[in-house]
Amino acid sequence: MSLPTPPRLRVALLIETSNRYGRDLLHGVHDWVNAGANWSIRLTEQARRAPLPAWMRTWEGDGIIARVDSAVIATALRRTGLPVVDVSAERAKSIFPRVSIDNAAVARLAAEHLLGKNLRHFAYCGDGQYLWSRQRGEAFARELRAQGRRSVDFPTRQTAGQGWERETQAMAAWLAGLPKPVGVFACYDARAQQVLEACHVAGLSVPDQVAVLGVDDDELVCELCDPPLSSVLPNARRTGYEAAATLSKLMAGQPAGVVGLKEIEPVRVVARRSTEALAVADRHVAEAMRFIREHAHDGIGVKDVLRAVPVSRTLLERKFGRVLGESPHRLIKRQKIDRVRQLLAETDVPIARIADMTGFESPSYLSAAFRRETGSSPRAFRAKHRQPPR
Numbered sequence: 001m002s003l004p005t006p007p008r009l010r011v012a013l014l015i016e017t018s019n020r021y022g023r024d025l026l027h028g029v030h031d032w033v034n035a036g037a038n039w040s041i042r043l044t045e046q047a048r049r050a051p052l053p054a055w056m057r058t059w060e061g062d063g064i065i066a067r068v069d070s071a072v073i074a075t076a077l078r079r080t081g082l083p084v085v086d087v088s089a090e091r092a093k094s095i096f097p098r099v100s101i102d103n104a105a106v107a108r109l110a111a112e113h114l115l116g117k118n119l120r121h122f123a124y125c126g127d128g129q130y131l132w133s134r135q136r137g138e139a140f141a142r143e144l145r146a147q148g149r150r151s152v153d154f155p156t157r158q159t160a161g162q163g164w165e166r167e168t169q170a171m172a173a174w175l176a177g178l179p180k181p182v183g184v185f186a187c188y189d190a191r192a193q194q195v196l197e198a199c200h201v202a203g204l205s206v207p208d209q210v211a212v213l214g215v216d217d218d219e220l221v222c223e224l225c226d227p228p229l230s231s232v233l234p235n236a237r238r239t240g241y242e243a244a245a246t247l248s249k250l251m252a253g254q255p256a257g258v259v260g261l262k263e264i265e266p267v268r269v270v271a272r273r274s275t276e277a278l279a280v281a282d283r284h285v286a287e288a289m290r291f292i293r294e295h296a297h298d299g300i301g302v303k304d305v306l307r308a309v310p311v312s313r314t315l316l317e318r319k320f321g322r323v324l325g326e327s328p329h330r331l332i333k334r335q336k337i338d339r340v341r342q343l344l345a346e347t348d349v350p351i352a353r354i355a356d357m358t359g360f361e362s363p364s365y366l367s368a369a370f371r372r373e374t375g376s377s378p379r380a381f382r383a384k385h386r387q388p389p390r
Contacts, residue, residue, distance in 0.1 A: 009251055012042045012059065014052070014066035015087065019189075020218035021101075021236045022067075025087055028240020029065060037248060052076045063251045065243050068094055083250035085243045089132040094261070097250070099243040101234050102263035103132050107139035107185070109232050110213055113269040114183035115147060117211055117278055118289075118324060121182040122149055125171070125195050128156035133187040136215070140185050151185075152178060164194070171198035180209045181277065189214040189221045189231055196225050196274065207277035217270045227273035232266050235345075235385065239264045265385060267345045268338075284311050285323045292328065296335030299359025302328050337373045340366065344378055345385040351378050 013029060016022045026043070033039050042061065044053055049069045061080075067088040068074050074095055077084050086098040114122060124140050126133040141151045154174055159167045175184070175198055186192035192214030196206060204210050206227055214222070217233040242264065249255065278286050291308040292300070305328050306313055320328050336358050343354045352363045360366035370378050 006038060008038050008040045009063065010042065010059075010061040011039045011247065012056065012061050012064045012066075014046050014064060015043075016046050016048045016067060019216060020221075021216050021234060024234075024236035025065075025240035025243070028237040028242070029244045031237065031241050032244030032248070037244070049073070056080070063247045065240075065247055068096060068098075083247060085247045085250070087239060087243050089135075090130060092131060097246050097262075099239055099246060099262045099264065101132070101236070101239060102265045103135040104139040105263070105265040106215055106232050106234065107136045108143050109266055109269055110136075110185045110215070111140055111143035111147075113213060113230070113232075113271070113275065114185065114211060115144075115149070117183060117275060119181060119183040119211065120149070121179045123152045123154065123175075123178055123182055123184045124187075125154040125184055125191055126156060126187040127191060128160065130187070136185075136187050168194055168198050168201060171195065172202035175199060175204060175210060176202045178210075180204075181211065182209070183211045183213070183275070186212065186214045189216045189218045189229060192229055192231070192274075193221060193225050196227075196229065200226075207274055211275040211277060213269070213275055222270075222272060225274065227276075230272045230275040231270050233268055233270050234266045235264050238385075267385065268342050282319055282323055284309050284316060285319050288316060288320070288328060289324075289331065292331050292335055296332050297339040297358045300332060302332070305332075333369065334373070336360070337370060340370055340378065341374075341381065341385075344382040354378070 013026060015025050017026065033041070042059065044055070046053065048067070052073065061082060063083040064077060064080070065085050065087060066073070066077060067090070068077060068086040069088050069090040078095060084096040086094040086096040087100055088098070089100040089103060122144055124137045126137045128134065137153060144151050154171060159170045162170065171194065175195070184195055186195050192212050195212050199206050199210050199212070206212055212229065214229050214231040215234065217231040222229040222231050242262065278289055288305050288309045291305055295304070302313060306316065309316065317327055320326060320331070324331070339358050340354055343349055343357065349357070351366065355363045355366040358366070360369065367378055370381070374381060
């Protein structure tokens, strides 16, 4: 005798979809449903901080995934009596189990990327009305202080409410007064787009004078920027998937397994022309760095670098030590490991094939080098960071 089919669970998604982050959250929920969840999804257009939609007054549902951006929304959701999972990073605390982005890890990737350009000056352009923006700015400053650097913040309180045009003019004046070259980390892609516009207004060259980095990797926005915008890619798809997994437990009456906030680390920096410049005055070092970044995963060694940059090995290593504080061999290894991280997080390519693609002699050599650099095995890293299969 066949078992009765369990009833479909009705789940509402109250998530704004105007940017990539929100859309990727929905993709993550869809991944969970495709994995076998018997859910019926209710999704309508939802603006940030908007009240609950009118249809929820009569909706007979089983659970909700929402961006709980205000106390008003939190109170309204609690009154439904339904299980709720919060996917917002806007409030310091949530009354619901919450799965969201790791803003400190976002800032760490941003700092590492800009420091890797050998920049000496840094700035942060946030949006003071958002907690997650303030958290990113604070974490960015901490990461730079740990490296003996400092970050200058755009004074958002002085420009609040001025409108886009006047704020852009103020931003242009701020950028013009910063020491150059400078790396500017913007709290998200739309803000970075405004920074690029302010650079044009101020007559500043990007990336030679100002390198600009955003967050969300909203591809259409990034590619339409002039020049195309580099951006930190969050793992919003994984966030949506983990939120759906948490809601599934709640609806089944099980402990959610999430106490307070579960933070999902970002994937990587997607580099485009807005951070392409290398702030290195020494021509040989700059040429060697560019060659290494373009060919590190081809299995190159220092001898290949010396063929591209015809100076003696002793001189090149001395220059690298003076300018970068590391050897050409060390830079090659770091670039290879970065490529391995990307392939582990974004593909299902077997580790043996990744070793071949990134110029490691064997999977075991890759595993040993990866563990030394990251403190994690390739398999453990993939399990933690891998986006759910599409």
